[in-house]
Amino acid sequence: SIAYVNLVSIKATMADASSNQFAGKLRQSKNAVPCNFDSLTVRAKLRYDPEAIGLASTDYGHIVRDIPFAVLYPTSSDDITELIKFSNKCPLPFNVSARGYGHSVRGQDMSHNGIVVNMLSLNEQYKNATGIRVSTAGHYADVGGEQLWIDVLNATLQHGLAPVSWTDYLYLTVGGTLSNAGISGQTFLHGPQISNVLEMDVITGKGDFMTCSKDKNSELFFAVLGGLGQFGIINRARIVLAKAPKRVKWVKMLYYDFSIFTRDQEHLISINGLDYLEGELMMDYTPIDDWRSPFFTPYNESQISSLLKKHGILYCIEMVKYYDDETANLVDKEVQRLQVGLNYIPGFSFTRDETYVDFLNRVRQGELTLRSKGLWDVPHPWLNLFVPKSRIMDFNAGVIVDILHREKKTKGPLLFYPTTKTKWDDRMSAVTPDEDIFYILGLLHSGNFSNWQDLDNQNNEVLEFCDRAGIKLKQYLPHYKSKEDWIKQFGSKWNTFQRRKAQFDPRMILSPGQKIFNSV
Ligand code: FAD
Numbered sequence: 001s002i003a004y005v006n007l008v009s010i011k012a013t014m015a016d017a018s019s020n021q022f023a024g025k026l027r028q029s030k031n032a033v034p035c036n037f038d039s040l041t042v043r044a045k046l047r048y049d050p051e052a053i054g055l056a057s058t059d060y061g062h063i064v065r066d067i068p069f070a071v072l073y074p075t076s077s078d079d080i081t082e083l084i085k086f087s088n089k090c091p092l093p094f095n096v097s098a099r100g101y102g103h104s105v106r107g108q109d110m111s112h113n114g115i116v117v118n119m120l121s122l123n124e125q126y127k128n129a130t131g132i133r134v135s136t137a138g139h140y141a142d143v144g145g146e147q148l149w150i151d152v153l154n155a156t157l158q159h160g161l162a163p164v165s166w167t168d169y170l171y172l173t174v175g176g177t178l179s180n181a182g183i184s185g186q187t188f189l190h191g192p193q194i195s196n197v198l199e200m201d202v203i204t205g206k207g208d209f210m211t212c213s214k215d216k217n218s219e220l221f222f223a224v225l226g227g228l229g230q231f232g233i234i235n236r237a238r239i240v241l242a243k244a245p246k247r248v249k250w251v252k253m254l255y256y257d258f259s260i261f262t263r264d265q266e267h268l269i270s271i272n273g274l275d276y277l278e279g280e281l282m283m284d285y286t287p288i289d290d291w292r293s294p295f296f297t298p299y300n301e302s303q304i305s306s307l308l309k310k311h312g313i314l315y316c317i318e319m320v321k322y323y324d325d326e327t328a329n330l331v332d333k334e335v336q337r338l339q340v341g342l343n344y345i346p347g348f349s350f351t352r353d354e355t356y357v358d359f360l361n362r363v364r365q366g367e368l369t370l371r372s373k374g375l376w377d378v379p380h381p382w383l384n385l386f387v388p389k390s391r392i393m394d395f396n397a398g399v400i401v402d403i404l405h406r407e408k409k410t411k412g413p414l415l416f417y418p419t420t421k422t423k424w425d426d427r428m429s430a431v432t433p434d435e436d437i438f439y440i441l442g443l444l445h446s447g448n449f450s451n452w453q454d455l456d457n458q459n460n461e462v463l464e465f466c467d468r469a470g471i472k473l474k475q476y477l478p479h480y481k482s483k484e485d486w487i488k489q490f491g492s493k494w495n496t497f498q499r500r501k502a503q504f505d506p507r508m509i510l511s512p513g514q515k516i517f518n519s520v
Helices: 019-028 041-045 050-056 078-090 121-124 149-157 172-176 218-225 258-268 298-311 331-339 357-358 360-370 389-407 452-469 483-504
Strands: 070-072 095-101 115-118 133-134 140-144 161-163 197-202 210-212 232-243 247-255 278-284 315-321 349-355 384-389 414-420 437-444 474-476
Touching: 041 070, 041 078, 050 070, 050 115, 070 078, 078 095, 078 115, 078 197, 078 232, 115 121, 115 357, 133 149, 140 437, 149 161, 149 172, 149 357, 172 232, 172 258, 210 218, 210 232, 218 483, 247 258, 247 331, 247 357, 258 315, 258 389, 258 414, 278 298, 278 389, 315 331, 315 389, 349 357, 357 360, 384 389, 384 452, 384 483, 389 414, 389 437, 389 452
Parallel strands: 070 115, 095 115
Antiparallel strands: 133 140, 140 232, 161 232, 197 210, 197 232, 247 315, 247 349, 278 315, 278 414, 384 437, 384 474, 414 437
């Protein structure tokens, strides 16, 4: 029942393959009526060489490898529109997948035997300019879907402005994170990145170029936000901006009691004044500072290490207060006010003062360090979950204590923090648990482990435990193998998701790597 060009016999390792061969194979494929391939002007921008194919068949996860037939290097949105329209006209259309920065971990941006669109190639069209236009009057930026968030930050700061909602890591594309949600420590306050988009230009799965917003083509607008690339390719997004601060006070506080830790986290997201809240799990068998953003001094580390020996697990709240020249003399008092009533372990609150940019771009240094050790391009069997607040104590006992700490397998950063559902518009495709507050767990297994399957088995153990315990969680950056699992993931949104697919991508061309409608 899936519309899929049977190009299975074609091996993309054919460095000398040509677009004519592609047309030829299309003609040969079962039931296929010849497509008029000669009329495809974008043919010249398809690449078949090992470098292009190699890049498009791998991602940050280094777990899945799906080889596309060809890779489109577009230099305008018209190129993508033409390709998608061409596929639609074929009796058996081929799949098309946008590849942003390729930082998916399960092949979500791949297109087995289809065509991958290398979105970064759109930068060619800007010559000496960029794909980021800032409106200081409107407090927004019009940004190409192919733009990296780090570039959005740098461009908007030139006007004293910046987006309000971020991811922890900025070398991701706007189109890639808006297809998921885009979450970080600002999500509780401003919502995920998908809650901070005013308008988009989207090329649908039918090849229609449409401008959409809450008021115009709203069905497409909400479908695309968190839509896992299923409905259209984001060509431009209008992102909300606010006045950018200059510096931040960055505080970490430690706990050994889980219930006090979560109570304080929930208190902090309920009061005014905080700009960012995350948290992490520290285990007695992992380094105190994970690779992402070294924070503690060697002296602090030895203090924490003794505490870890005693307790086995520590829970860490990470909070941030922004400030600028006008508020510099008040910021320490403000941090003290935010800490009133918190019950962290006495003496275990640590503060750093950073520039706003260094704070937002904090993961970059860790990336460069891992790269220098050859530990960046390695398998990443990550698991990201949204866990309902009502079951958080059961989750701690069953997952954090009994699976993660007992098995002592993961070295990764283990993120854990609450956020608020009210900031997520339910009309968007993104799914969350059905509770006002839910927790974000990121098992970002990283490092030099010999066997990634071991950690994947542990991920499955976590999921099975939650299933048995009736903890109704949702996966973030989800990956499933069966339709039933997808239906469960989307829950009450599944019918809408399916209807929107039929409306905007009826031939099921887009983002096959998500394996929702296209099982390969
Ligand atoms: P890709 O992996 O290239 O694509 C992802 C999906 O989006 C694919 O299905 C693709 O087809 C589709 N897509 C890509 N571009 C477009 C477009 N223009 N229009 C429509 N569909 C498109 N996520 C968070 O939310 N918060 C974090 O803090 C965070 N930190 C991360 C840190 C690291 C080190 C890494 C590797 C990932 C992190 N992520 C985080 C996950 C990240 O947001 C997603 O993996 C995101 O998809 C990556 O963007 P990308 O440009 O690499 O997208």
